[in-house]
Structures are given as structure tokens and as C-alpha cells.
Amino acid sequence: MRVRHLSLSHFRNYDRLDLDLSPRVTVLYGDNAQGKSNLLEAIFYLATTRSFRAGNDRELLGWTLPDNLLSFTRIAAQVERDHEPLDIEFVLRQEIGRPDDPTAPPVFSKRIKLNDIPRRSIDVIGMTTAVMFSPQDLEIVDGAPLLRRRYLDVTISQADRTYCRGLTHYNRVILQRNHLLRTIRDRGASADQLHFWNQEMVSAGSLVTARRLATIRQLGEISQRFYQDLSGSEEMLTIRYKSSIFSGAAMIPDDAGEIASAFTTRLGDVQARDVSMGVSLVGPHRDDLTFQIDGHDLNTFGSRGQQRTAALALKLAEAEHLARQTGERPILLLDDVLSELDARRRARVLAFIQGDQQVLLTTTDRAALEGLLPPDTVWLQVQRGRLIDSTLSSFPLSES
Ligand code: ATP
Ligand code: MG
Numbered sequence: 001m002r003v004r005h006l007s008l009s010h011f012r013n014y015d016r017l018d019l020d021l022s023p024r025v026t027v028l029y030g031d032n033a034q035g036k037s038n039l040l041e042a043i044f045y046l047a048t049t050r051s052f053r054a055g056n057d058r059e060l061l062g063w064t065l066p067d068n069l070l071s072f073t074r075i076a077a078q079v080e081r082d083h084e085p086l087d088i089e090f091v092l093r094q095e096i097g098r099p100d101d102p103t104a105p106p107v108f109s110k111r112i113k114l115n116d117i118p119r120r121s122i123d124v125i126g127m128t129t130a131v132m133f134s135p136q137d138l139e140i141v142d143g144a145p146l147l148r149r150r151y152l153d154v155t156i157s158q159a160d161r162t163y164c165r166g167l168t169h170y171n172r173v174i175l176q177r178n179h180l181l182r183t184i185r186d187r188g189a190s191a192d193q194l195h196f197w198n199q200e201m202v203s204a205g206s207l208v209t210a211r212r213l214a215t216i217r218q219l220g221e222i223s224q225r226f227y228q229d230l231s232g233s234e235e236m237l238t239i240r241y242k243s244s245i246f247s248g249a250a251m252i253p254d255d256a257g258e259i260a261s262a263f264t265t266r267l268g269d270v271q272a273r274d275v276s277m278g279v280s281l282v283g284p285h286r287d288d289l290t291f292q293i294d295g296h297d298l299n300t301f302g303s304r305g306q307q308r309t310a311a312l313a314l315k316l317a318e319a320e321h322l323a324r325q326t327g328e329r330p331i332l333l334l335d336d337v338l339s340e341l342d343a344r345r346r347a348r349v350l351a352f353i354q355g356d357q358q359v360l361l362t363t364t365d366r367a368a369l370e371g372l373l374p375p376d377t378v379w380l381q382v383q384r385g386r387l388i389d390s391t392l393s394s395f396p397l398s399e400s
Contacts, residue, residue: 001079001080001081001128001129001326001328001329001330001331001357001358002021002023002079002080002331002357002358003021003043003046003077003078003079003080003128003331003358004020004021004023004077004078004079004080004085005018005019005020005021005077005078006018006019006021006039006042006043006076006077007019007074007075007076007077008042008073008074008075008076009062009072009073009074010061010062010064010071010072010073010074011038011042011060011062011073011074011075012035012038012041012042012060012062012073012385013034013035013038013062013064013384013385014035014038014039014042014062014385014386015062015064015385017039017385017386017387019387021358021360022358022376022377022378023358024358024359024374024376024377024378025353025359025360025361025373025374025376025377025378026358026359026360026361026377026378026379026380027360027361027362027363027366027369027373027377027378027379027380028040028360028361028362028363028380028382028387029362029363029364029365029366029369029379029380029381029382030364030381030382030383031364031383032364034382034383034384034385035382035384035385035386036335036336036362036363036382037053037134037335037336037362038385039360039362039382040132040333040335040360040362041053041054041060042075043077043128043130043331043333043360044130044132044333045060045075045090046075046077046079046088046090046128046130047125047126047127047128047129047130047158047330047331048125048130048154048157048158049090049112049121049124049125050154052132052134052136053136057092057108057110058092058094058108060073060075060092061073061092061094070093070094070095070096071093071094071096072091072092072093072094073090073091073092074089074090074091074092075089075090076088076089076090077089077128079127079128081127081128081328082327082328086114086115086127087113087114087115087116088112088113088114088124088127088128089112089113089116090110090111090112091110091111091112092108092109092110092111093108093109093110093111094106094107094108094109095107112124114127122161122164122165122168123161125157125158125161125164126157126158126159126160126161126164126326128331129158129159129322129326129328129330129331130158130330130331130332130333131315131318131319131322131330131331131332131333132315132333132335133312133315133332133333133334133335133337134334134335134336134337135335135336135337135340137311137312137314137315137337138307138308138311140311140314141291141298141299141302141307141310141311142299142307145287145288145289148288148289149284149285149287149288152212152215152216152289153167155215155219155318155321155322156211156212156215158322158326158330159321159322159325159326160211160325163207163208163211166204166207166208166211167208169204170201170204170205170208170283170284170285171285173197173200173201173204173205174201174280174283174285176197177194177197177198177200177201177280178278178279178280180193180194180197181194181274181275181277181278181279181280182278184275185275185276185278186278191271191275194271198264198267201263201267201280201283202260202263202264202267203260205245205263205283205284206256206257206259206260206263207256208284209243209245209256209259209263209284209287210254210255210256210259212241212284212287213241213243213252213254214254215321216239216240216241216289217254218321218324219239219314219317219318219321220237220238220239220240220317222316222317222320222321223237223239223310223313223314223316223317224236224237224238224313226312226313226316226317227309227310227313229348230309230312230313230316230344230345230348231306231309231345232344235293235294235306236293236294236295237291237292237293237298237310237313238291238292238293238295239289239290239291239292239314240289240290240292241287241289242287242288242289242290243284243287244266244281244282244283244284244286244287245259245262245263245266245282245283246262263282263283266282267282270282291307291310293306293310298310308340309345312337312341312345312349316349316352319332319352329355329356329357329358330357331357331358331359331360332353332357332358332359332360332361333359333360333361334349334353334359334360334361334362335361335362336362336363336364337349337361338350338361338363338368338369339363339364339365339368346372350372350373354374362382366379377391378391379391
């Protein structure tokens with residue numbers, strides 16, 4: 001899996017970029033605020049159809065377009081997947097006002113093409129697979145449950161489009177059901193209709209739960225090995241899926257059928273509370289992950305270093321997991337992570353990226369990385385949304 005060519009128009013601070021990418025390691029270096037992370041963001045967007053930091057697609061549109069009535073951004077790439085070339089293109093447009101009505105609200109549209117054929121987001125997710133490493137990964141361990149669910153959903157969706165479809169459906173069901181719960185509460189509507197929505201919720205939600213459980217079981221196992229290797233310790237990292245359907249239960253079945261019957265029972269138990277709160281209190285949209293070191297909760301008792309190492313182990317495990325699931329190594333995007341690591345962890349990560357896969361990494365300190373990366377590494381300097389290839393000048397063919 002790799003991106004051969006990337007083409008950007010009006011994407012953040014890139015007015016225009018056309019770049020052939022090395023199948024191996026590329027370093028993007030330069031001062032702060034030049035566009036290093038923006039470039040990784042564009043590649044991550046191709047894989048997941050979402051940004052790793054923008055809350056909203058509109059943020060991606062470049063500010064510099066002369067005509068501010070119509071702004072747009074285009075992210076296009078030729079990727080290589082199963083040794084076949086594939087063209088992916090996103091065009092996001094925002095039109096402010098219309099010729100006939102300048103006060104009309106802005107209209108935002110997103111157009112996606114695969115090999116020149118219009119597609120939906122869901123058809124594109126996972127066409128490229130990528131794993132992003134960034135200093136914000138720590139939030140997966142110490143942030144809000146929502147961030148952990150989102151992380152898990154993006155990871156699973158990349159390898160499994162059925163999951164992505166099931167999840168989208170489940171989220172719609174929750175919206176409808178919550179609406180109904182409030183109608184019952186506020187306007188005394190009959191609770192009969194809940195039966196239908198409960199069935200929908202159980203059938204979609206059980207699949208989502210089963211898939212997350214299976215993924216966490218695998219990711220947890222691989223993370224454990226990476227954690228010990230990164231830390232050079234015998235400490236045991238345990239990652240568990242905490243299901244609101246099985247609150248308090250030590251063992252959770254992996255079978256979707258068993259999950260479904262437990263889910264149905266739980267919905268019955270909480271129905272009165274669901275109605276009085278006007279929201280669905282149980283289901284995968286309320287679930288979480290827990291991290292433990294030697295049986296102690298990492299969030300409460302872990303040191304900063306342990307938390308960071310766990311987040312890094314999880315990301316490395318994700319790359320391994322995606323490779324096993326798809327049969328191809330994902331693209332690794334390392335945003336400013338090496339500088340934060342101590343020598344041992346840095347050496348482990350560098351050993352990991354020596355494999356046969358595409359890697360893009362960013363740094364402000366080029367000198368710190370010189371000599372640590374493979375000899376065929378491409379060095380690109382990023383300066384105000386432009387790239388300068390300095391590979392040859394930095395590696396003159398000298399004696400040796
Ligand atoms: P650092 O080393 O600090 O992480 P960086 O090189 O990774 O820096 P980026 O985050 O890639 O920097 O780019 C930041 C620059 O992009 C800033 O100058 C910011 O003003 C600009 N920028 C962000 N969003 C947009 C946008 N929508 N349109 C134009 N420019 C933008
Ligand atoms: Mg950055």
C-alpha cells in the first residue's frame with residue numbers, strides 16, 4: 001500500500017502541490033507552521049475521509065483563494081493497492097451566496113471519485129490504509145471515552161467496510177430512537193413504537209459490539225508485546241473493551257447472537273430510565289476502552305511515560321493489525337513523534353519503520369534524524385506550503 005503521487009489544490013496552506021512520493025521513507029522537515037502536518041493530514045484524509053485534527057471539513061479549504069464567493073479544495077492521489085494503481089479524488093466546495101440571492105447560507109459539498117467514477121465516502125474508506133502517530137495519541141489513553149470510540153471506529157473501518165456501514169446505520173437508529181424517547185416523555189406518545197427501534201438497535205449494535213470486541217482482543221494482544229519491547233520491562237499492558245451492555249461482567253461473549261440477547265434484556269431493564277432521560281443509555285455508543293498495567297488502571301495510576309508508551313504500543317499494534325487484516329502494510333505517518341521519545345523507544349520505532357512500507361515523518365530538527373534513517377530516505381524541506389527536495393545535496397556521494 002502506498003501513495004505514488006499526491007496532488008493538492010488550495011488545501012490548507014498548499015495553494016498547489018504535485019508530488020511523487022518515495023515507496024520508502026520521506027522526511028518532511030522545516031520550521032514551525034510551514035505545512036508539515038498539513039501534508040500528513042491530506043494523506044490521512046485520503047485513507048479515512050476525515051482529518052486527524054480538523055473538527056470540520058471546511059477547515060481544510062485554503063484561505064488564500066482570490067475569489068472568496070467560491071472556495072474549494074482538491075485532494076487527489078494515485079495510490080498503489082494490491083499492485084494495482086487506483087486514482088482517488090476529493091473535491092470539497094463551499095459557495096457563499098448565490099447570484100440570485102447573495103444572502104443565502106453557504107452551501108458545502110463534497111465530491112469523491114474513484115478511478116474517475118463518482119462514489120460515496122463509505123466506498124473510499126480503506127482503499128488506502130494509514131496509521132497516524134502524533135503527540136495527541138496520548139488522548140486515546142487519557143482523554144474522553146468519545147475519543148477512544150472514534151479511534152476504534154476509524155481503525156476498524158479502514159479494514160472492514162461492512163463495519164463502517166453497520167456503524168452508520170446504528171448511529172441513525174440511535175438518533176431516531178432518542179427522538180422517539182423524547183416524544184414519549186414530552187408528549188405522552190405510546191411506547192409501542194419503541195419495540196421496532198429496539199430491534200433495529202439490537203441487530204446493528206450487536207454487530208458493532210462484536211466487531212469491536214474482536215478487534216480489541218487482537219490489538220490488545222499485539223500491544224502487549226510492543227509495550228514490553230518499547231519499555232524493556234516485564235510489565236503487562238492489558239486493553240479491554242468495556243461494554244455498557246455487560247456492565248460489570250468479567251467475561252463478555254464474542255458471539256453476536258449472545259450479545260444480541262443480552263442487549264435486548266438490558267434495553268428492557270433501562271427502558272424507563274431511557275424515557276425519562278430522553279436518550280439511549282446503553283449500547284456501543286456508550287462504550288469505552290480501559291488500559292491497565294499489571295492490573296492497575298493506567299489513567300489513574302500510570303506515569304506519564306507509561307501512558308505515552310501504551311499509546312505508542314497501541315499505534316504500532318494498529319499498523320500490524322491492519323497489515324494482517326488487509327494483507328498490505330499501511331502507510332505510516334509520524335507527526336513529530338520521534339523527538340519526544342527517549343533513545344530506547346526511538347530505536348524501537350526506527351527499527352519498526354525499516355520494514356517494507358511507506359513512511360512519512362515530520363520534524364523541525366533534521367540533524368537529529370540524519371544517520372538514523374535508511375540511505376534511500378528522501379528529505380523534503382517544507383517552507384510556507386512549498387517543498388524543496390534536498391535529498392541529493394544532503395547526501396553527496398562521498399568516499400566511504
Ligand atoms: P509545526 O512544526 O509547528 O507542527 P507544521 O509545519 O506542522 O508546524 P502545519 O500545521 O502543517 O505546520 O501548518 C500550519 C500552517 O498552515 C499555519 O501557518 C496555518 O496558518 C496554516 N493553515 C492552517 N489551516 C489553513 C487553511 N485552511 N488555509 C490556509 N492556511 C492554513
Ligand atoms: Mg506540525
